[in-house]
Amino acid sequence: MTFRVHVRVIPRPGLLDPQGQAVEHALGSLGFGGVRDVRVGKAIELGIEAATPAEAEAAARRMCERLLANPVTEDFVVAVDA
């Protein structure tokens, strides 16, 4: 069966994130106070053919390691829809 998998790829803590800083600044300009530590990365959704949710998640992790994330600069989180 096909599982819907959600991947978030986010710049690692401590690394400069100019896009996050730009969003934080823009939110302040729009009047949204109390916003800090904004990080902007990629959200990827995939349909993955697998026998179990665990298998789909493992496949997605391998895809992150091979293609979707840069292991030097980015962390990733994988979640499978029930």
Next chain:
Amino acid sequence: MTFRVHVRVIPRPGLLDPQGQAVEHALGSLGFGGVRDVRVGKAIELGIEAATPAEAEAAARRMCERLLANPVTEDFVVAVDA
């Protein structure tokens, strides 16, 4: 207190997503079979000062409507860390 809020902004179903198509194609070239309907969007993490998780979520939704998402072409999902 400050809540950690995760936002996913994804191209709406039916809209062309060239980046998603490129990722789908690249995954196939790397030998990952059984992958379909890949969508690529933005993942945004924010620290939001609020009294309750519900208040932080409501603030993040307003930020999506004002700045983070394009309501014509993108859907968004907001989640607050416990």
